[in-house]
Amino acid sequence: MRTRRMAAGAAPLALPAALRRWDRRAARWTHARGRAAVALHEFVCFGVKQASACLFGGGMVLLLGLSWAFYPPHATLARYDFLTLAALAIQCALIATRLETLEEAKVILLFHVVGTVMEVFKTSMGSWIYPEASLLRIGGVPLFSGFMYASVGSYIARAWRLFDFRFTRHPSFATTVWLAVAIYVNFFAHHFLPDARWLLFPAVAMLFGRTWVHFRIRRAHRRMPLLLGFALVALFIWFAENIGTFTAAWRYPAQHHGWQMVPLSKLGAWFLLMIISYVMVSAVAKKPARAA
DSSP: OEEEEBBOOOOOOOOOOHHHHHHHHHHHHHHTOHHHHHHHHHHHHHHHHHHHHHHHHHHHHHHHHHHHHOOOTOOOHHHHHHHHHHHHHHHHHHHTSSSSSSHHHHHHHHHHHHHHHHHHHHHHHSSSBBOOOSSSTTTTEEEHHHHHHHHHHHHHHHHHTTTTOEESSSHHHHHHHHHHHHHHHHHHHHTSOOOOOOOOOOHHHHHHOOOOEEEESSSSSSEEEEEHHHHHHHHHHHHHHEEEEEEEESBOGTTTTTTOOTTTTHHHHHHHHHHHHHHHEEEEEOOOOOHH
């Protein structure tokens, strides 16, 4: 079975020497104690890589919570503006420390623009609001909101590189681009035309239903259905969205008189947004390499 590798920008960065030594010692210790210990070691390595991939998104969610709890309500710098500047600082730090490549940063910037355009339209249609004042904004949309979309792209780009993604039965890049364009257009058009999601979900299933993603935690590659990966990431975005609305970073119409959980129906929208983000990242990683 042919497996295709897509290399996201630069080659994966080497682990720090101290971390490599710890990993080798842990590997020797676990191999001497059987399969359960080896599995535990791999699980810990998986968690460390996932935490690294979530640096930008996790930092943004943490900032939402801390600023909601502790930011002075009458500060000269508005909370939303603080979040925008803090997000820029995190992005610059990731690039400066080479935790994120310039190619990845370009895609993330593009996703910021795409997300902001959609935010401006959606807020004008009353889909949600940003209740606080700010200076750094376009219309009713503070600029930090684009970084919330960019954090999804950042996670995918970093996970792609850290886990050395490879794919079996992956659809062509051109086909996925057309699907992403259709999804993005529908986010706008469904306000005026019949919602096309009943066509888009089957299209996603048809294109990616036979696709497996192979990911390397330590040495061997494991695999899972790519659609399952999309669904799991969409679920975690939904959790983050609940945190965002709880901290009043934005509010849906049903939350104007008090917070309540974001409905599970939003999972579908995040699942489709995942496709757009995935295709953008694959624009950097679309060079095929030798079969695995």
